[in-house]
Amino acid sequence: MKIRIVNSKEEIAKLDPRERVVHLAFPLPAVVLFELMKRCPRLKAIEVPPSRYAKLSKPTRCLLEVQGVKVFPGRVWGHRTDIDEYYTVDEGAILQRAGELQARGLDSGEIVAKGAEEAGVSTGLVGFILGR
Template structure:
């Protein structure tokens, strides 16, 4: 799964029609989110920083629901956009998820352990469990 990293408002105009997963590396306004989804109606998920999630309006949450776009809280740590404009979830994460699911661990246990091991946000791990191809 590849997330297109959007680090500036001008990047929103360059979202490719094939980009299904978006990560905002800055605190986007409602207009920024609206433009991203309007420019590409096939977006399946948007990840936004935790600082913005706390102030997200109910109407914006409804907008996500109406457009069937998953909202993920968190950041992508250590990614350098100057090297690659996409963040791809490593195969090792999917392998570990598969192992834990096969062991019969609960979703909460998997999220807790994976969060510690990978430094991925719990909400992101939950999304991968429910939408990933592991």
Template sequence: MKIRVVSSKEEIDTLSPNEEMVHLAFRPSNTDILSLIMKCPQIKALHIPSSYKRTISNSVKMYLQMKGIELLEGDVWGHRKDINEYSEVSQGVYDRIDQYHKNGMSENDIIEKLVRETRLSSDLISFLVKNRY
């Protein structure tokens, strides 16, 4: 899955309407989040750093929940925006999810194991596992 990294509110206007997951690398206001949702009607998840997630208003959280958009906590470690505007979850992560699922591991065990093995957040891993099956 590709995660579009947005580092400023000005970039929201440049987003494709087909974006499914966006990482906000700036502290978004309610207006920023709403304009992002209007620009990207197919969005499934917003991924933001934990310090920014705490500042999101309850009304926006409820709006996202009503729209079926997940608010995920985490960072995109080691991503260089000047090289690529997308951060991508490698196929290896999906392969391990499939392997662990075939081995009969529970969803929670898969999430715990992958959080230890990768530098991805538990929210992101949980989202990937839930949307895989």
């Protein structure tokens, strides 16, 4: 899975309309989120830094989720957008590991937490990949 890293409001106008998952690394007024949804109608998930997620209003989060867009907190560690504007996550490995953990009898919360820790991504992203 490729996650598009967006560092500024100006980058939204340049996004491919087919983007499905983005990480927003800048302040998030509601207007920016709606501009993003308008630009990328196939958008399924938005990951934002935890400090910015805490500042998102509940009505904004609810409206995005009603539109079918999951919003969750998370970080992209060590990624340099001057080298590549996408961060790649091995979705297949996460799904396979989740199956192994489920076979061991772990509950869904433990599976998500352990999968996130092992993959080095947010629990929100693992939950999105697993459909939870």
